[in-house]
Amino acid sequence: MKRQAYQPILITDASRSQDDQLTSRQRRYVLMMSIRAACLIVGAVLASVQAPLLWLWLPLCGIGMVLIPWLAVLLANDRPPKEQHRLRNRTARREATPPRSLAADAEDRPHRVIDAEP
Template sequence: MKRQAYQPILITDAARSQGDQLNSRQRRYVVMMGVRMACVVAGAILVGVQAPLLWLWLPLCGLGMVLIPWLAVLLANDRPPKEEHRLANRFRPTQRDETPPMTLTAEAHPHKVIDVDP
């Protein structure tokens, strides 16, 4: 869809660059894998020292070892959602009564009339 000439482009509306998005997703993945490794190490230590309430801590560590990698991959492959205005005209038919956005009616923009006849 071609952008109309009368719509201003604001820098605050600009999307983050592809490199910034990739870096943030990589950092999130590494942090989540670090938490997973902490669950693996904590589970091994708890079993080695035969900690009290082992029946409670081992399933929690096991959930961390199983669910965190799955969530990390999902979040690492996740991209920001597409802008709404890109898909707005494809799924919503325009009404004939509806005025297009950013248009001025005659009442909102009165014309100056110059009368030539005295």
């Protein structure tokens, strides 16, 4: 059986945990829905005070109220790309050399003997 070279997993290459990903998606969703609620409130206030350029602001608030929930759902259900699709990991694995074992390093270096007796 052919033995494969051991490649340690660097902490910087480790993917985020599922709980961290879920928490960040939930925060993004709540933020986007808060922006939607703000668009609704701003639109209602502008309509009640008969603000100038009302013909411009109300459609912008309406578009925000329609597009933001759609984008929020898409982004909340999104996940990070799989490792095989990341170009950075493909090129890094090809260029990496397998780590040398400690036993091989010890054999290559000259041994220094310390004797307790003079």
